[in-house]
Amino acid sequence: MKRVAILISGGGSNMVALVRSMTGDHPARPVLVASNDPAASGLTRARDLGVATAAVDHRPYGADREGFEAALLDPILAARPDILCLAGFMRVLTPDFVKRFEGRMLNIHPSLLPKYPGLHTHRRAIEAGDTEAGCTVHEVTAELDAGPILGQARVPVEPGDSEDTLAARVLVAEHRLYPAVLRRFAEGDRRPLLLG
Known part of the structure; x- marks a missing residue:
């Protein structure tokens, strides 16, 4: 049985789905939900689901990312x-932290990578006139949002979409994709999974 730790910063809806x-x-079980924000509502949701939690506030560490990561x-x-x-x-991890979990750290990103790494993905998709958006689960590497792709789900961009309406539809797809990819990954299957 694989042991899974989940890192969150906010409400943790993807964490809940996982x-x-x-x-x-399922070949895995959750053993920890940790956050960089002690007030993250996802910590309460995790405890309600019976999962151990931890919080390390990043703010007292300022620019000392290594110090924060050591505590985390x-x-x-x-x-x-x-x-x-x-x-x-919502914290960018240092290469040293990433290396420690190389080949076994996953992330979900709200775009069809390699399109739109980083922030404001939905706005960028709408401004570019894209007809579809979506989400990607990938292995985490030292380069932001650039690791091997393990799964993608596509979502149409509807006429009149705002960032919020598109984000809401993509989030539904995230909740389907991430659990499906995690299950396959825990079974040792790293072939990319494509959902409509």
Whole structure:
């Protein structure tokens, strides 16, 4: 049984989708939900789902990313995860942190990578006149949003879409895609999964 730790920064809706999927014959189980924000509502949701939680506030560390990550590593390493899932974790991790979990850290990004890495993905898709948007699950590497793609789900861009309406439809797709990719990844299957 694979042990999964999930990092969040906010409400944790993708975390909830992942945790709820890891039941029955699923090859993994959640062992920790950690956040860089002690007030993240996702921590309460995780506790309500019976998952251990930890929080390390990044703000006192200022520009000392290594110091913050060293503190964050304590609860993560104590949980002994086989897989680390970033689910709305809004901190850019240092190459040293990424290297420690190389080949076993996943992230979900709200665009069809390699299009629109970074922020404001929905606005950029609308401004570009794209007819479809979506989300991508990828392995985390030192280069932002550039690791091997493990799955994508496509969502049409509708006439009159705003950032918010498109983001809401993409989020529904994220909640389908991330659990499906995690299950396959935990089984050792890294072939990209494509959902409509």
